[in-house]
Amino acid sequence: QAKEVEETIEAMLLRLEEFCSLADLIRSDTSQILEENIPVLKAKLTEMRGIYAKVDRLEAFVKMVGHHVAFLEADVLQAERDHGAFPQALRRWLGSAGLPSFRNKSPAPVPVTYELPTLYRTEDYFPADAREAQHHPRTCPRPL
Numbered sequence: 520q521a522k523e524v525e526e527t528i529e530a531m532l533l534r535l536e537e538f539c540s541l542a543d544l545i546r547s548d549t550s551q552i553l554e555e556n557i558p559v560l561k562a563k564l565t566e567m568r569g570i571y572a573k574v575d576r577l578e579a580f581v582k583m584v585g586h587h588v589a590f591l592e593a594d595v596l597q598a599e600r601d602h603g604a605f606p607q608a609l610r611r612w613l614g615s616a617g618l619p620s621f622r623n624k625s626p627a628p629v630p631v632t633y634e635l636p637t638l639y640r641t642e643d644y645f646p647a648d649a650r651e652a653q654h655h656p657r658t659c660p661r662p663l
Contacts, residue, residue: 580644583639584639587638587639590636591636594636
């Protein structure tokens with residue numbers, strides 16, 4: 520019976536040693552992660568924060584451009600209504616088709632002055648790109 524207890528103790532000691540070596544392996548992997556990977560992740564996090572800030576600024580720029588485009592589109596629609604650009608073109612086309620009622624000239628339009636609204640300058644928002652464009656003029660590839 521003493522031999523059985525001794526063998527059981529030996530088996531338990533062997534398992535305990537395996538467990539300790541496994542715990543040491545986990546501990547060393549954890550140390551490696553903490554010492555090597557965490558600083559890399561922190562650096563990437565700092566880099567990503569800069570990218571997020573750029574994306575936020577770009578989103579704000581796109582939103583501002585969208586407002587300008589909507590404003591100009593409304594101006595174009597108003598100008599078309601004021602000057603009747605589409606109906607005149609339609610009258611010319613129908614008049615050339617031989618329909619005499621459309622050959623009548625409409626009264627001379629009253630000249631309307633238009634002032635272009637103050638718009639943004641892309642160079643104000645992307646100054647580095649403007650400087651690079653000045654230093655590196657674009658050239659078209661030569662045809663073969």
